[in-house]
Amino acid sequence: MAISRLYLSPGLFGFERIGSYVYFHHLEQGLLRRFADAGRETRAHRVNASPTASIRRRAETLFTAIATTWRPGDSLHLVGHSTGGLDARLLAAPAARVGKPGSLAAIKADLRSITCMNTPHRGTPLAAFFATLSGQRLLYFLSAATVPVLHLGSPPIALTSALLAALPRPDRALGMRVALLDRASEALIGALDDLSSHDLRIWLDDLQHDQAGILQLAPEAMDVYAALAADDPAVVYQCSASWVPAPGMKSWARAAASPWTSASATLFATLHRLTAAQHPLYTCEPEGVAWRQAVLQQVGEVPPSGANDGIVPFRSQLHGALVWAGHGDHLDVVGHFAGSGPAENEHHDWLTSGARFDRRRFDSLLDAVAAGMLGAEG
Numbered sequence: 001m002a003i004s005r006l007y008l009s010p011g012l013f014g015f016e017r018i019g020s021y022v023y024f025h026h027l028e029q030g031l032l033r034r035f036a037d038a039g040r041e042t043r044a045h046r047v048n049a050s051p052t053a054s055i056r057r058r059a060e061t062l063f064t065a066i067a068t069t070w071r072p073g074d075s076l077h078l079v080g081h082s083t084g085g086l087d088a089r090l091l092a093a094p095a096a097r098v099g100k101p102g103s104l105a106a107i108k109a110d111l112r113s114i115t116c117m118n119t120p121h122r123g124t125p126l127a128a129f130f131a132t133l134s135g136q137r138l139l140y141f142l143s144a145a146t147v148p149v150l151h152l153g154s155p156p157i158a159l160t161s162a163l164l165a166a167l168p169r170p171d172r173a174l175g176m177r178v179a180l181l182d183r184a185s186e187a188l189i190g191a192l193d194d195l196s197s198h199d200l201r202i203w204l205d206d207l208q209h210d211q212a213g214i215l216q217l218a219p220e221a222m223d224v225y226a227a228l229a230a231d232d233p234a235v236v237y238q239c240s241a242s243w244v245p246a247p248g249m250k251s252w253a254r255a256a257a258s259p260w261t262s263a264s265a266t267l268f269a270t271l272h273r274l275t276a277a278q279h280p281l282y283t284c285e286p287e288g289v290a291w292r293q294a295v296l297q298q299v300g301e302v303p304p305s306g307a308n309d310g311i312v313p314f315r316s317q318l319h320g321a322l323v324w325a326g327h328g329d330h331l332d333v334v335g336h337f338a339g340s341g342p343a344e345n346e347h348h349d350w351l352t353s354g355a356r357f358d359r360r361r362f363d364s365l366l367d368a369v370a371a372g373m374l375g376a377e378g
Contacts, residue, residue, distance in 0.1 A: 002073040004035055004042040004377065009049055009062055011082020011119070012311065022046070024081075026335025026362070031079070034370035040377075045069055049087065054212035055225070056098070058087040063099035066107055076111045077373045081334050082312065083213060085116030085239070086225065089319075093229045113236040113376035114320070115369055117333050120312045121319040122284040123222030126275045130214045139214075219282035219316075236376035237320025240365055242328035243307040244355045247272060264352035268310050268329070271351075275313060276306035284316035291318050298325040310353055323368040332357035333365060
């Protein structure tokens with residue numbers, strides 16, 4: 001009997017599992033529940049893609065995950081968060097050279113939808129910074145911080161102090177003390193249990209070994225991707241997009257409640273400022289004007305050109321049908337926000353962004369994404 005299969009691909013900082021921590025836990029469970037309510041027998045498959053490898057290499061990983069689990073006649077749905085959406089689009093592109101040609105053609109015949117969540121379709125200015133020495137160190141810290149912060153809620157005070165000392169204040173010129181970032185990263189890894197720490201080090205080694213994807217995510221490089229990864233007219237393409245208003249004095253004051261929220265707010269403000277700095281010739285803006293009406297229908301306003309989720313410009317996230325848009329940071333949309341589930345499964349907020357993302361917003365996002373996927377099945 002044919003079933004629906006969901007393939008979940010992570011992006012930057014993303015992984016399938018580290019220790020007991022599952023990156024897509026909340027998104028996966030929410031989508032499966034909605035497919036079950038619609039009477040569909042469904043399986044979810046988490047793709048273990050290399051975090052910063054080239055888009056082609058990551059698309060090959062996605063192809064392997066599908067080819068080893070799919071059966072002809074199944075309805076296939078690809079869900080990509082961040083760079084994961086680019087992997088899915090490349091695999092589905094009519095001119096794609098991914099995997100084995102015969103198998104790829106058969107897979108495409110069963111492909112029903114591609115959902116891109118906060119995906120940098122036209123790149124992100126943050127990629128150029130991550131290619132610098134300071135950017136490399138900050139990327140390593142962000143990656144090392146993802147698991148322990150989401151598990152523990154806040155790192156030890158000594159680590160928080162080191163992070164604050166390493167980062168610039170939002171009202172000052174950008175400059176980082178990389179030695180302190182390195183020290184903070186090692187302290188984060190040491191705060192985990194042995195299994196999680198071992199898994200995290202393997203993942204971080206992979207991140208350091210292959211960073212081709214970072215260079216490819218620069219807006220200048222994505223200009224080429226856009227010309228090559230054409231859409232398949234037989235597939236439904238949909239996206240979600242979010243942004244966080246530029247951090248100001250009010251958000252800074254709210255974040256001063258604890259040492260970690262203060263450090264976290266400083267880190268987010270730094271990322272937000274870097275992501276907002278777009279090249280005048282590569283603005284990450286979609287072609288045409290139709291996207292403006294779609295955004296207006298979703299949120300009642302068109303965010304300014306520099307609006308972003310802390311990692312990806314809002315306008316770069318737009319591709320296909322916009323099924324949900326609103327305030328949220330880059331990891332809020334996959335369930336990494338405070339109060340995201342029961343105590344045993346809750347993920348603490350990744351960064352203090354001021355988005356105030358909550359369960360109500362997450363449920364509306366899941367409803368919209370699932371409705372589009374189910375509609376693609378006919």
